[in-house]
Amino acid sequence: MKYKYPIILVFVLCTSFSGWAQDSVTVNLNSAPFQELVRVIERQIPYRFFYRPDWTDSVFVTISAQQEPVIRVLERALEGTDLFMSINERNIYVTKERPLLTVLPDDFFDQGVTSENTVPFDYSAYEKQETTRKIAEEKTYFIGTRTNNMDGKATLTGTIKDIYTGETLVGAVIYNKETSTGASTDHFGHYSIALPKGKHVLEIRSVGMRTTYRHIILYNNGKLDIELEEAITPLKEVLVQADRDVKVASMQMGTEKLDIKTMKQIPLVLGEPDVMKVVLALPGVQSVGEGTVGLNVRGGATNQNLILFNDAVVYNPSHLFGFFSTFNPDVLKSAELYKSGITADYGGRLSSVLDVQAREGNLKKFTGSGGISPITGRLTLEGPIVKEKSSFIVGVRSTYSDWILKRIMNPDFKDSRASFYDITANINHKFNDTNSLQASGYVSNDYFKLSGDSSYNYSDRNTAIKWKRIINSRLFGMATATFSQYSYTMGAERNPVNAFRMGFNVKQFTFKTDFSYTLNDNHSLSAGVITTNYNLSPGTMSPHGGESLVAHNKLQKEQGQESALYIGDDYKVNDRLSFYLGLRYSLYQYLGKRDVFVYGNNEVRDINAVTDTVHYRAGKTISFYHGLEPRLAMRYLLSDNSSLKFSYNRTRQYIQMLSNTTAITPTDIWKLSDTYINPQIGDQVSIGYYKSLKGNIEISVETYYKAMINSLDYKDGAVLLLNHHIETDVLHAQGKAYGFEFLLKKPTGKVNGWVSYTYSRSFLRTKGNHSSETINNGKYYASNYDKPHAVNFISNYKFSRRFNFSLNLIYSTGRPITLPVAKYYLENANRIYYSERNAYRVPDYFRSDISLNIEGNHKIKKLAHSSWTFSLYNLTGRRNAYSVFFVSENNQIKGYKLSVFGQPIPTITYNFKF
Structure with missing residues (x-):
């Protein structure tokens, strides 16, 4: 019953x-x-x-x-x-x-089944069977209003997402082999592809995702959204389907697209993936040495790179002397590096653009991930706020140990302290199919105190709000407002009489609108407007404590306004030839309130040559600069798997970093272009050859030439901190850089990785009206970051689904330095005679790193999934020279080499996901 x-x-x-x-x-x-x-x-x-x-x-x-x-x-x-x-x-x-x-x-x-031994019905097996039987690949999709007129073409648009998280996939590729037509998704995850009306088979692929297909009959313009699932394949099969043919066919050159899976393929130095380390392993990108911050891209200075995180500027991209990037790997979605062929929507820096984007958060379920090592700990939480409509992601990372400093072979560092933390948060809401809003925030803070008296604290923080709107099937728009701030404080307290606090601060407010419009089969237009307001506090000095005798010192604040408008056109001439034509027009105003010093004509610019002081009220334009920035790219398909590319771009930079050290330091300051310090202008021409080989192997060769004017260099003995007459120590230089880059890459498979070789030269020439404003008699000299040869070898071997081994080999020429070459006696004192600037080099650099990643078992029904990472930094223990310094001993000058990390550094990290 x-x-x-x-x-x-x-x-x-x-x-x-x-x-x-x-x-x-x-x-x-x-x-x-x-x-x-x-x-x-x-x-x-x-x-x-x-x-x-x-x-x-x-x-x-x-x-x-x-x-x-x-x-x-x-x-x-x-x-x-x-x-x-x-x-x-x-x-x-x-x-x-x-x-x-x-x-x-x-x-x-x-009958006869009791509650004690009832086996629940396997709904997952039923759903899997239904999904397999009714998989979308076997269906035919009818796109657009049905008609008997099948002449001409129509445009197919849509969004490509991760089926499990609901997040959009950036850089996913949709490709029609029959017409050799392809498109990739933008930052919205949207694509737009024009095809002849009729029946087509579309291939959809993305790195780390299972390739899928869609059968369509295209009647008119319409929409098709696609969901991809993560690739899970047998070990002997290809792990991920590469977009190699699309890379050959794309307009972009000098561009590298990275995602978190690519970042994990190189040795996890100090236990976690690092986007900056991956970028440094690419051809054309170097740093001046170990334990340094910043990138030198194609012979450019570290301040000539525009680094964006969720479209907001990041001024200092590293923690702990450059050993960690400020980007938490667990929240990252993608990163794109533009070395050349920079499109017209980017501007403000000369050398490169690194555009880093965070994930939107899981729209379907609550998840978490993290990791613990002797150096850092991190935790990331994400999930839906309103399922399928709103999501969040929050990541926190921090140090809790000074263990790494105790490994440095220098007794001065053993009593030092260093720590950092960063917090990343992202909230997304989808109002409907055409409108979505994203709000993100980021805070980064570093503190370190060496064994001496001085302590340093510096922080980066930014926020961004983005409204994305699909206006119609052809027109997309986005409005973005961002705020960025970088600041540092330096202090000393040991001696109460000399105790002080010194600080610097730069704030940047930006608003921009971007539109993309598919005009027809051959033209895809983009246009936008951007405006940025700068507020700088260049430096303050104040006494600390009642006993301090340090005098107050404060530099005048600076304010500037930079604006630009741009338009670009992707123009397909025919199946083989395509162009990108872009034009950017930028304007810059240096604004009051400020006192400007006037110097005598034809005199050496120094404090004794000041003849007058002009006062400008708040908001008054002091200096005005403007100019066109043309962008051009061309691609010609030699065959289905090879192409030739060309690009030219002009860029202007209105804010510069003042530093007379070879690497970025916490006390470097940023300076706006003004009456005496002109904007930097760069022109770059690049030519490249790309080819896809059998076995999923890619080859690319690029050569470039870059010319720069108004690059910055400094007089001997220049004082940059708290200098009220900074223009008297800064020199304008003419620069040139040229080089050759080779990349052999196997992005997928049981064994994957790449090997790259870079030949790069970078020179400056400073020739003023007076000898004190001229360096090396007006001849070209190597810049501080001129490193002619660099080789990177990255290899990743997957023993099984659980065991993964990575190897990293790095070689580069030593950086230039200026050395004392003689001693002479003058006016009752010994004097040192130095060589021409940067006439010598430190020894060449070599380092090898290894890591082993061990995944937990792959059972589906687990509370949490975990893995262990064992890494060894500087496997050979080579003492790479960061710098050379000299001391006087027994009336003789002796030289010494400083090595930052002169022995292997092991790390073990426990990673988890739930």
């Missing part, structure tokens, strides 16, 4: 379903939207539909039915789509990719 009432209930439901399904309707529609079919049916019979409009916006119905059962009408209407229909109690449910489960399994009421 205990099953009597359930059986009756099921019988009633089944018979009711049968009766309801027999209700008949009359329908006559021709290429009508699905919503029209819903209205026709609901007017005739008392049924109510439940469905998501974005699932049916590309469904158009052509049907003629005279008093046919509603279930048969709906089956005919949805035939050929990935939509399914279920009816229950006069409610019609339209679902995607699988129907609602309305019939209980046959063995649900098996």
Whole structure:
């Protein structure tokens, strides 16, 4: 008797379903939207539909039915789509990719089964079977309003997402082999591709995701959203499908796209993936030495790189002397490095753009990840706020040990302290299919105190708010507001009489709008406007404590306004030849309130040559600069798997970093262009050859030449901190850089990685009206970051799904230095005579790193998944010279080499996900 009432209930439901399904309707529609079919049916019979409009916006119905059962009408209407229909109690449910489960399994009421030994029905197996049987790849999608006129082309648009997290995929590729036409998703995850009307098979792929296909019949412009799942393949098979053909066919050159999976392929130095270390392993990118901050890209200075995080500027991209980047790897989505072929929407720096984007957060379920090592700990949480509509992600990372400093072979460091933390937060909300909002925030802070008296504290913080709107199938728009701030403080307290605090601060407010428009099959336009306001406090000095005799000292504040508008056109001439034509026009104002010193004509610019002081009120324009920045790129397909590319770009930089050290330091200051310090201007020409080989191997060769004016150098003995007459110590230089880059890359497979070689030269020439403003007699000399040869070898070997081994080999020429070459006696004192600037070099640099990653078992039903990473930094223990210094001993000058990390540094990290 205990099953009597359930059986009756099921019988009633089944018979009711049968009766309801027999209700008949009359329908006559021709290429009508699905919503029209819903209205026709609901007017005739008392049924109510439940469905998501974005699932049916590309469904158009052509049907003629005279008093046919509603279930048969709906089956005919949805035939050929990935939509399914279920009816229950006069409610019609339209679902995607699988129907609602309305019939209980046959063995649900098996007799003799007690509650103690009941085995739950395997719904996952049922759903997997349904998904496999009704996989979207086997369906034909009808796109656009149906018509008999199949001449011409139509545009297919949509969004590509991760099926498990709901996050959009940046850089995913949709490709039609028959027409050799492809497109990739933008930062929104949107794509747009023009195809001839008719039947097509589309291939969709993304790094780390399973390649999928869609069969479509394209009638007119329409939309097709696609979801990809993570690739899980046998060990002997290719791990991920590369977009090698698309890289050959794309317009971009000198560009590298990275995601977190690529970052994990190189040795996890000090236990965690690091986007800056991956960038440094690419051809054309170097740093001046170990334990340094910043990138030198194609012979450019470290301050000539625009580093963006969620579209907001980052001024200092590293923690702990450059050993960690400020970007928490667990929150990163992608990174793009532009070395050449910089599109017109980017500007403000001469050498490169590094655009880093964070993930939006899981839209479907709550998850977390983190890691613990002797140096750092990190934790990231993410999940839906409103399922399928709003999500968040928050990542926290910090040091809790000074263990790494105690490994430095220098007794002065053993009593030092160093720590950092960073917090990243991102919230996303999707209002509807065409509007979404993203808000992100980032805080980074470093503190260190060497064994001496001085302590340093510096921080980066930024926020960004982005509104994305799909205006129509051809037009996309985004409005972005960002705030960035970098500041540092330096202090000393040991001696109360000399105790002080010194600080610097730069703030940047930016607002921009960007639009992209697909004009037709051959033209894709982009345009936008951007404006940035700068506020700088160049330096303050104040006494610390009541006993301090340090005098107050404060530099005048600086303010500037930079604006730009741009337009670009991706122009496809034919199947082989394509162009990118871009034009950017930038304007800059240096604004008051400020006192400007006037120096005598034809005199050496120093404090004794000041003849007048001009006062400018707040908001008054002191200096005004402007100019065009043309951008040009060309791609010619030599064959289906090889291409030749060319690019030219001019860039202007209105804010510069003042530093007379070879690497970025916490006490470096940023300075706006003014009456005496002109904006830097750079022109770069690049030519490249790209080819895809069998075995999923890519080869690229690029050569470039770069010319720069108004680069900065400094007089001998220049004082940059708290200098009220900074223009007297800064020199304008003419620069040139040229080089050659080779990359052999195997991005996928059991063994993957790359080897690169870079030949790069970088020179400056400073020739003023006076000898004190001229260096090396006006001849070209090597810049501080001129390192002619560099070789990087990255290899990743996957023993099994659980064991992964990585090896990293780095070689580069030593950086230039200026050395004392003689001693002479003058005016009763010994004097040192130095060589020409940067005439010598420190010894060459070599380092090898290894890491072993051990994954936990791959059981699905686990509370958490974990892995262990064992890494060894500087495997050979080589003492690479960072610098050379000299001391006088026994009336003789002796030289010494300083090595930052002169022995192997092991690290073990425990990583987890739940």
